[in-house]
Amino acid sequence: MSIDYDLFPDNNFNERTLHNQLTVGTGWLLHVDEKLAGYTLCSGVGTPLVDILRLGVREPYRQVGIGTVLLRVVLDLGVDVMLSVRKGNDPAINLYLKHGFEIAGTMPQHYSWVMRRPARKTSS
Numbered sequence: 001m002s003i004d005y006d007l008f009p010d011n012n013f014n015e016r017t018l019h020n021q022l023t024v025g026t027g028w029l030l031h032v033d034e035k036l037a038g039y040t041l042c043s044g045v046g047t048p049l050v051d052i053l054r055l056g057v058r059e060p061y062r063q064v065g066i067g068t069v070l071l072r073v074v075l076d077l078g079v080d081v082m083l084s085v086r087k088g089n090d091p092a093i094n095l096y097l098k099h100g101f102e103i104a105g106t107m108p109q110h111y112s113w114v115m116r117r118p119a120r121k122t123s124s
């Protein structure tokens with residue numbers, strides 16, 4: 001899936017990992033004019049804690065609300081949601097803070113925040 005390479009060139013999923021994620025996880029694709037504009041991949045759908053593995057929007061489609069739409073699809077599952085996000089990725093951190101996520105810790109290598117949002121929060 002080239003959108004994964006385009007948006008996460010430093011740590012894109014290889015074909016096998018992507019296949020596994022899509023097999024055991026859940027994904028949503030958002031198209032604009034039949035073009036793939038954004039996507040999210042999650043694990044844990046159907047459990048009390050969903051992990052957002054990927055959430056991305058291609059550059060020409062950013063800042064018009066597509067990231068919000070994708071995030072709301074996950075939040076509307078009505079369960080706790082967690083994710084990790086690179087420190088300094090302000091667009092993503094702002095998006096998550098705006099929707100009730102809080103910093104819950106750091107990943108072992110300290111490059112990323114772990115953020116979590118309890119199910120009880122209401123989206124703004």
Ligand SMILES: CC(C)(COP(=O)(O)OP(=O)(O)OC[C@H]1O[C@@H](n2cnc3c(N)ncnc32)[C@H](O)[C@@H]1OP(=O)(O)O)[C@@H](O)C(=O)NCCC(=O)NCCS
Nearest residue numbers: 055056057062063064065066067068085090091092094095
């Ligand atoms: C993060 C990302 C998904 C946001 O998608 P988007 O469609 O542009 O987001 P939206 O238009 O829905 O914006 C919602 C909120 O996100 C935040 N935001 C989005 N772009 C921003 C930017 N360039 N600078 C600061 N905050 C930003 C704002 O809080 C914004 O709310 P506002 O419009 O009221 O200010 C997108 O920038 C992206 O794909 N980035 C590359 C991949 C990535 O880093 N994904 C996150 C991995 S954890």
